[in-house]
Amino acid sequence: MSGLTLRDLTVKRGECPVVDHVSLTVAPGEVVGLIGPNGAGKTTLMRAALGLLRSEGSSSLLALGPAERARAAAWLPQAREIAWPVSVETLVRLGRMPHGAGTSPADDAAVDAALQRCGLESFRTRSATALSGGEQARVLIARALAQDAPLLMADEPIAGLDPAAQIQIMQVFQTLAGDGKAVLVSLHDLGLAARHCTRLALLHRGRLVAEGPARDVLAAQHLAATFGISGAFVETPSGPLFQTLEVLR
């Protein structure tokens, strides 16, 4: 079994449910975009699915031990933390930790592939902390790719990046899905979500209010009820386009 299956996943902060009976599956070959306003529970949902938070209900990852879980899912937290000025290659190689010592030919191959996929070959020996924000984001994604897990969960991986970097990263996720991996990614950019995700899941106040193709999830009534905005969704020859329009008050 690969991918992710959540059944009635619930996370409570005190009495108040932050994630409320969410059932969701992410199958191999899919990029599922997790969208919703700030505080909707996107990060909490993903952290609970990984067992980083205590939860009720079930997540397919929780059935595994910590070591197996680390091979089944790679996690890219929102905070882009690089504590020490290690080289880019060293940092990316940390992703091989769940697979053993990290020095076998298979490890080398995975690190090389991850660097190449993120366009970082020329950065290999550079100090990771000396890079720009966008470059650091790519290095951290390469680290998650090097983990070579069937599921990748990324929390707002494209926040704060320039348009080219955002598109490149979404394309990396699509390529991964093409290789048979499952990707769950939380996003605030609805336009990129509509264009690059196979499916969207909309969270509001901890509940999953809509799930399916972008056209359905980004329908006017959902946008009004959750984000309080209006938007336009257009199918074009170059793919689906979504643009936010106005705040409804």
Place this chain on the structure above:
Amino acid sequence: MRPGVQALSLGGLVGLLFAVSLLIGPAQLGAGESLRALWSGEGGATVLVMREIRLPRALLAAMVGAVLGLSGAALQGYLRNPLAEPGLIGVSGAAALGAVIALQTGLAGAATLALPLSGLAGALVAVLIVLLLAGPRGGALTLILAGIAVSALAGALTALVLNLSPNPFAASEIVFWTLGSLADRSMVHVALAAPFIGLAMVALLSQARALDALTLGEDAAQAMGVSLTRVRLTLVLAIAAGVGAATAVAGAIGFVGLVVPHLLRRWVGARPGRLLWASALGGAALVLAADIAVRLIAPDRDLKLGVIMALIGAPLFLHLIWRTRAEA
């Protein structure tokens, strides 16, 4: 094989300083003669000087330095903060308090081991309080705050003991002890500290991979299979045992745990795991060197190791800050 070369060169430096430390002392002994006496056990008074005075001193310097450097590197790696030092979790302050109480009550005079054992007891009490305050799942911040609270309390109680000290001799004895020294230590001290320091070092070195993973932050490390609870507990217990034992036999020796990881970080490519063994060797070298300096600078004035350490450590630290600023 860069790591191998690094280990060899640092190890060689420690070996060299260890040998020099063995050859320095008020008894004017020839180098060949004294090393032969140490090895063979033949040569009367020379054997006594070498085996009972110089060898324990050099061994303690290496052990204390290694565990202080290693603890500093481990704590910096765990907290992801280059300003962390082993005293941060309150262990050294509490160990000093235990030792000071032994001096004050006269226990220290009654039995050789009373002082270091009392220091160890202080470290044990401190670690229990810190773990109780920070809780089994407490984060890094609660750990630091608990450590600061325990340090402050131990400092205040040490001051109280000094304050209530019955006579000036007891007070000056306490003050001198807290300055830290390796003079007049015996193999009994080595035997007492060695198991604690040895266990602490094995436990800390075993966390290398977890500390490497923590470069990416707690969340990412945990998702890669690192148990943060276990790392924290191992670190706190190991540092308590190691630094507690070091303080109990040598007094408070600062700056080693702070400066050594700083000096070596770039050299090992900033990897927290590799920094562990490098800092252990570096710490041993630094304390051996400082203890040699103590005996060379003022052989008849009983210069304290802790004082020299701070005199070396503080300017070194200033230099590092200067260099960091220049790079930024």
